[in-house]
Amino acid sequence: MLTMNNISKSFITDDVVTHALRDIQLHVNEGDFVSVTGPSGSGKTTFLNIAGLLETSSSGEYLLDGEDITKLNDSGRSRMRNQKIGFIFQSFNLIPDLNLFDNVDVPLRYRGLNASERKKRIEYHLDQVGLASRMKHLPSQLSGGQQQRVAIARALATSPRFLLADEPTGNLDSQMAQSVMSLLEDINKAGTTILMVTHDPSLAARAKRQIYIKDGHVSELTQKNSNLHLVGEA
Amino acid sequence: MSAFFTQLELGPMFRALMRNKIGALLIALQIALTLTIMVNAIFMMQQRSEQMARASGLDEANTFYLSNTVFAQNYNLKTALQQDLQRIRETPGVVDATQINAIPLSGGGWSMSLQTKAGDDIEGTGTAVYMVDEHGINAMGLELIAGENFQNSDIGWREEGSTQWPPKAIITKALAETMFEGDWKNAVGKTVYIDNHQPVQVIGIIKALQAPWNGWNGVERSMLVPQQLDSKGSRFFIRTEPGRRDELMPVIEKMLAESDRGRIIRNVTSMEQTRDESYREHQATNTILLTVIIVLTLITGFGIIGLAMFSINRRTRQIGTRRALGASQWQVMRYFMLENLLISTAGVVLGAAGAVGLNIWLVSTFSMTPLSPVLLVIGVIALLIVGQLAVSYPALVASKISPATATRGRA
Numbered sequence: 001m002l003t004m005n006n007i008s009k010s011f012i013t014d015d016v017v018t019h020a021l022r023d024i025q026l027h028v029n030e031g032d033f034v035s036v037t038g039p040s041g042s043g044k045t046t047f048l049n050i051a052g053l054l055e056t057s058s059s060g061e062y063l064l065d066g067e068d069i070t071k072l073n074d075s076g077r078s079r080m081r082n083q084k085i086g087f088i089f090q091s092f093n094l095i096p097d098l099n100l101f102d103n104v105d106v107p108l109r110y111r112g113l114n115a116s117e118r119k120k121r122i123e124y125h126l127d128q129v130g131l132a133s134r135m136k137h138l139p140s141q142l143s144g145g146q147q148q149r150v151a152i153a154r155a156l157a158t159s160p161r162f163l164l165a166d167e168p169t170g171n172l173d174s175q176m177a178q179s180v181m182s183l184l185e186d187i188n189k190a191g192t193t194i195l196m197v198t199h200d201p202s203l204a205a206r207a208k209r210q211i212y213i214k215d216g217h218v219s220e221l222t223q224k225n226s227n228l229h230l231v232g233e234a
Numbered sequence: 235m236s237a238f239f240t241q242l243e244l245g246p247m248f249r250a251l252m253r254n255k256i257g258a259l260l261i262a263l264q265i266a267l268t269l270t271i272m273v274n275a276i277f278m279m280q281q282r283s284e285q286m287a288r289a290s291g292l293d294e295a296n297t298f299y300l301s302n303t304v305f306a307q308n309y310n311l312k313t314a315l316q317q318d319l320q321r322i323r324e325t326p327g328v329v330d331a332t333q334i335n336a337i338p339l340s341g342g343g344w345s346m347s348l349q350t351k352a353g354d355d356i357e358g359t360g361t362a363v364y365m366v367d368e369h370g371i372n373a374m375g376l377e378l379i380a381g382e383n384f385q386n387s388d389i390g391w392r393e394e395g396s397t398q399w400p401p402k403a404i405i406t407k408a409l410a411e412t413m414f415e416g417d418w419k420n421a422v423g424k425t426v427y428i429d430n431h432q433p434v435q436v437i438g439i440i441k442a443l444q445a446p447w448n449g450w451n452g453v454e455r456s457m458l459v460p461q462q463l464d465s466k467g468s469r470f471f472i473r474t475e476p477g478r479r480d481e482l483m484p485v486i487e488k489m490l491a492e493s494d495r496g497r498i499i500r501n502v503t504s505m506e507q508t509r510d511e512s513y514r515e516h517q518a519t520n521t522i523l524l525t526v527i528i529v530l531t532l533i534t535g536f537g538i539i540g541l542a543m544f545s546i547n548r549r550t551r552q553i554g555t556r557r558a559l560g561a562s563q564w565q566v567m568r569y570f571m572l573e574n575l576l577i578s579t580a581g582v583v584l585g586a587a588g589a590v591g592l593n594i595w596l597v598s599t600f601s602m603t604p605l606s607p608v609l610l611v612i613g614v615i616a617l618l619i620v621g622q623l624a625v626s627y628p629a630l631v632a633s634k635i636s637p638a639t640a641t642r643g644r645a
């Protein structure tokens with residue numbers, strides 16, 4: 001599904017070079033649920049951005065669904081994001097001037113689907129997250145947990161093969177976080193590959209596979225050397 | 235095709251705009267006001283330009299005039315005038331010359347009222363009066379289109395303070411049309427009355443000769459009368475062969491000054507200069523109107539840039555999110571250009587109504603002709619283009635916002 005070979009990323013600002021990622025080797029199988037943990041500033045968001053084609057790596061090779069991403073131009077990457085990837089953000093990133101219906105509609109329009117197909121998908125996915133009755137509401141009229149569920153509906157409406165979430169529960173209380181996590185687990189069970197960055201060890205432990213990033217290096221947390229999931233669980 | 239329209243996002247764009255009305259409304263109003271003022275200012279400029287473009291009827295390129303002021307005592311004005319005119323006419327390169335009482339477009343001259351019947355209470359038609367001899371038509375380069383010119387025997391002397399008018403006159407076609415209900419040819423041979431009772435026979439029609447006052451609505455109405463002024467101050471009007479005017483102006487000034495020391499020759503002026511001075515105010519007004527249009531358009535353009543920059547800054551994260559969800563750079567750019575088109579369209583629709591309203595008021599207040607719909611259409615298109623040009627830079631900036639902004643916030 002996803003293969004990274006020697007992926008590195010450095011940022012150069014005012015003559016300061018930050019090596020956010022160093023020589024990442026990673027393979028993620030179709031249907032996996034991978035959690036990503038690590039200290040602040042270790043490169044988790046950078047890793048997710050590169051995996052989700054939001055930014056490009058400085059060097060290395062990246063294959064997504066068999067396609068060599070490094071060969072795509074900006075509009076090719078845009079199309080790939082629209083067709084294969086769904087995003088869930090820590091601060092939900094709903095468009096404040098659009099109601100829930102129009103928010104979920106955004107990626108569907110980029111895909112150029114016809115009106116009845118879009119309407120069907122929007123209603124289905126808002127219904128799945130329990131917000132079908134609030135389609136005409138603006139994001140500001142919703143709680144954080146509800147907003148994140150709309151964002152999940154938006155991410156799933158395009159039927160992505162691959163779902164990326166950067167601290168999806170970071171702005172939610174623990175009860176809301178649990179419900180969003182269950183939703184993600186259901187989505188994964190239905191076949192979508194998920195990559196999720198989180199600071200919450202108990203949530204990370206619920207993933208099928210855990211990776212740990214520190215100073216731009218990726219390491220695998222095996223069941224053996226990870227007792228983190230025992231610590232956080234209530 | 236339908237996928238294309240889907241991707242334009244017109245519906246959500248419009249609904250989002252309706253939730254953020256104030257800025258858009260202000261810009262739309264500004265565009266409306268600009269269109270209203272722009273179209274009417276261009277309209278006023280056009281009216282002036284049309285006035286300036288009217289032919290005076292004279293051979294302007296090859297004519298000039300000068301004033302002759304006698305200060306000597308015991309001076310025989312009549313003899314001197316004939317001598318002066320003869321000397322001028324004999325100068326190589328001169329086509330003809332005449333004495334004249336007033337200069338077309340100069341701002342100063344004589345006017346009288348002509349009527350088709352004699353009587354005190356009869357309404358007349360105002361006309362400019364030019365006193366010339368039988369050389370007048372040739373000296374000014376006028377075109378006689380009916381009837382005949384004056385004979386030498388027709389020319390009489392007009393003493394200072396006299397109220398007597400000669401029995402013959404040549405009038406312009408425009409004057410004839412006004413007095414004879416459009417049938418100008420019918421005027422030849424007719425008797426009209428000047429100063430209520432004095433009969434004057436129309437012996438000829440000239441195609442055109444403008445009055446001295448360019449702002450007068452009867453500027454095309456003039457008459458020539460066969461008279462010479464017995465006066466210490468007079469003017470000579472001179473036509474040269476094509477292209478020789480500038481060369482001959484100083485030659486004739488010098489010749490006249492040296493031939494007779496009892497007078498001074500002043501104000502040697504070409505007709506072209508007179509036209510320029512006559513329309514100086516028109517030119518200045520048009521320059522001001524043009525400046526107003528340009529400044530207003532620039533202000534509107536910068537207003538659009540400002541609002542777009544502001545709203546793009548406010549929407550940075552949203553734009554990053556749209557990019558993350560699959561919008562291409564071009565789609566982001568197009569979003570802002572289309573949004574501007576929606577706002578501008580509202581503005582020009584409002585502005586077109588305003589422009590027509592202001593024009594109706596102008597036309598009824600200053601009795602002008604109404605503005606042409608073509609001008610309005612041109613104004614609308616021009617402002618839509620200004621809007622698109624102005625928004626293109628902010629839209630380009632928006633399209634460069636990185637999709638990573640979605641996860642990182644503002645870079």
Ligand SMILES: Nc1ncnc2c1ncn2[C@@H]1O[C@H](COP(=O)(O)OP(=O)(O)OP(=O)(O)O)[C@@H](O)[C@H]1O
Pocket residue numbers: 011012013018019020038039040041042043044045046047645
């Ligand atoms: N646009 C940028 N320009 C310069 N440096 C950057 C940029 N983005 C990230 N970095 C740096 O790259 C490193 C990795 O950042 P990243 O956001 O991936 O960390 P993170 O693991 O997501 O941290 P956190 O847990 O706080 O979200 C940091 O040192 C950060 O300062």
Ligand SMILES: [Mg+2]
Pocket residue numbers: 044045046166
């Ligand atoms: Mg991060």
